[in-house]
Amino acid sequence: MPDYDLIAILGPTASGKTPFAAALAAELHTEIISADSRQIYRGMDLGTGKDLADYTVCGKQIPYHLIDIADPGYKYNVFEYQRDFLTAYEAIRQKGCLPIVCGGTGMYLESVLKGYKLLPVPENPELRARLSGKSLEELTEILKTYKSLHNTTDVDTAKRAIRAIEIEEHYARTPVDERSFPALKSLVIGVDIDRELRREKITRRLHQRLEEGMVDEVRQLLAQGIRPDDLIYYGLEYKYLTLYTIGELNYQEMFGQLETAIHQFAKRQMTWFRGMERRGFTIHWMDARLPMAEKIAFVKARLDGI
Structure with a gap:
C-alpha cells in the first residue's frame, strides 16, 4: 500500500466534494481540514456554502477544522492558512488518522500540497x-x-x-526565509462535474440559499458593524448581496450578476486545477455523478496502489 500522508479532495463549487469528503472520512475514521478561503469566517454561513449538515454521516459527526476560526472583516491570508493547516494536520496525525483536506481554493490547496515557503x-x-x-x-x-x-x-x-x-x-x-514545512505525499482526487450539470446545480443552490435567508445573513453582518466595503471584499455572494442591501442593485440585477459571477468563478477554479496538473500535480479525476459507494471505492483503490 502506498504510504500517503494526506488525501486532498478538490473540485469546483457545486461539485459535491464536501459530502463526498465527509462520507470518505466516515469510511476511513478520520477528520477533514477545510481549504476554503471564506468558510473560515464566523457568521458567513449561507453565502459561503458551509453546509455543515454535510459533516454528519449516518448520524455520526465528522470532525472538521479551519471553519469558523476568524471574525468577518478580518483579512485572513495564505501564510496563516499554512500555519493553521499544519496545526490541524499534526493533531489528526497524532491520532493515527490519515487527514483529508477538502476545498476549492486552489492557492490554499497548492500551498500545503507543495509546501510553499511563505x-x-x-x-x-x-x-x-x-x-x-x-x-x-x-x-x-x-x-x-x-x-x-x-x-x-x-x-x-x-x-x-x-x-x-x-x-x-x-x-x-x-x-523568503527557509522555514520548515513537511513534504507531504498526497493522493489528490478531483471531483469532475459536467459543465451543464454544474451550471444547473449552481443556479438551483443560489435560489435555495436565497430562500433560506442569505440576504438576511448579510443584513445581520452589516448590523453587527461590519462595513459594506469589508463584506464586498470577500466577493461573490457577499459582494452582490451587500450591493443589493445598500440599494446599489435591485433584486433582479443582484441575482443575474451574482449567478454569472459564480459560473465564472467555477470556471476559474477548473482553470486553476488544470494549471496544477501542468505544474506537476497528479490529480485523479472522478465523475461527480458516481454513486457514493463507487466514489469511496475509487479512492480506496488508489490508496491501495491499484
Missing part, C-alpha cells in the same frame, strides 16, 4: 494610495505582470486585487 505580508499604504484610483481591469493587468504563485481566482473586486498586488510586490522585494 511570509506574512504587511500592508503597504504607499502602494495602496498609488493604486486606489485604478479600475479592476487595470489592477488585473498589473497583477498579471508578476510571476508568482499567488492565486487570482478570488480577485473579483478592486480591493482584493490591490491586496493581491501588495502581496506580490512584497514577495518580489523580500527574500
Whole structure:
C-alpha cells in the first residue's frame, strides 16, 4: 500500500466534494481540514456554502477544522492558512488518522500540497494610495505582470486585487526565509462535474440559499458593524448581496450578476486545477455523478496502489 500522508479532495463549487469528503472520512475514521478561503469566517454561513449538515454521516459527526476560526472583516491570508493547516494536520496525525483536506481554493490547496515557503505580508499604504484610483481591469493587468504563485481566482473586486498586488510586490522585494514545512505525499482526487450539470446545480443552490435567508445573513453582518466595503471584499455572494442591501442593485440585477459571477468563478477554479496538473500535480479525476459507494471505492483503490 502506498504510504500517503494526506488525501486532498478538490473540485469546483457545486461539485459535491464536501459530502463526498465527509462520507470518505466516515469510511476511513478520520477528520477533514477545510481549504476554503471564506468558510473560515464566523457568521458567513449561507453565502459561503458551509453546509455543515454535510459533516454528519449516518448520524455520526465528522470532525472538521479551519471553519469558523476568524471574525468577518478580518483579512485572513495564505501564510496563516499554512500555519493553521499544519496545526490541524499534526493533531489528526497524532491520532493515527490519515487527514483529508477538502476545498476549492486552489492557492490554499497548492500551498500545503507543495509546501510553499511563505511570509506574512504587511500592508503597504504607499502602494495602496498609488493604486486606489485604478479600475479592476487595470489592477488585473498589473497583477498579471508578476510571476508568482499567488492565486487570482478570488480577485473579483478592486480591493482584493490591490491586496493581491501588495502581496506580490512584497514577495518580489523580500527574500523568503527557509522555514520548515513537511513534504507531504498526497493522493489528490478531483471531483469532475459536467459543465451543464454544474451550471444547473449552481443556479438551483443560489435560489435555495436565497430562500433560506442569505440576504438576511448579510443584513445581520452589516448590523453587527461590519462595513459594506469589508463584506464586498470577500466577493461573490457577499459582494452582490451587500450591493443589493445598500440599494446599489435591485433584486433582479443582484441575482443575474451574482449567478454569472459564480459560473465564472467555477470556471476559474477548473482553470486553476488544470494549471496544477501542468505544474506537476497528479490529480485523479472522478465523475461527480458516481454513486457514493463507487466514489469511496475509487479512492480506496488508489490508496491501495491499484
